[in-house]
């Protein structure tokens with residue numbers, strides 16, 4: 001398992017929420033830089049969606065719950081939860097890498113062939129789906145039991161949705177969980193469009209930090 005720096009989730013989210021500057025660590029540390037880029041990418045998606053507010057939603061900066069939930073033993077952490085102001089229950093997704101047998105010590109980074117395991121907590125929503133995008137534009141996994149595509153496994157037990165995927169190639173893999181009490185819209189061609197489409201449909205979204213395979 002890969003141990004990554006979690007200072008972005010633990011410290012930087014709060015500073016950003018308060019409009020405060022980040023210290024040099026968050027620009028120098030590769031893990032924090034990647035977390036920050038994911039944050040900015042999703043936040044810009046939110047701003048796009050905020051142009052057409054839906055009843056019952058408060059858009060804008062406060063839409064970011066900024067909930068940083070460290071993923072217990074996994075080492076690879078969860079990122080942020082986007083929630084409505086009076087969200088019924090938290091929504092989250094954690095990602096972890098299980099190394100393939102043939103993986104050698106030559107690299108501590110995830111590699112193609114390793115397994116990406118996702119565990120989401122669905123916040124009691126009636127409909128929930130895990131989606132994984134490669135490089136923000138190639139949908140490589142959908143899991144909405146009993147249906148799935150691209151998954152080694154996909155199951156739901158109560159409030160937990162679990163899926164796993166064999167990393168098919170190098171690249172950045174971004175997982176999201178979407179939840180709603182009404183059926184979710186079909187995926188859009190890119191992560192940004194998908195995020196916007198889900199939010200417009202009233203879904204809640206949480207994203208994991210991107211996993212990069214080399």
Ligand SMILES: [Zn+2]
Pocket residue numbers: 005006007008025026029030031032
């Ligand atoms: Zn860091």
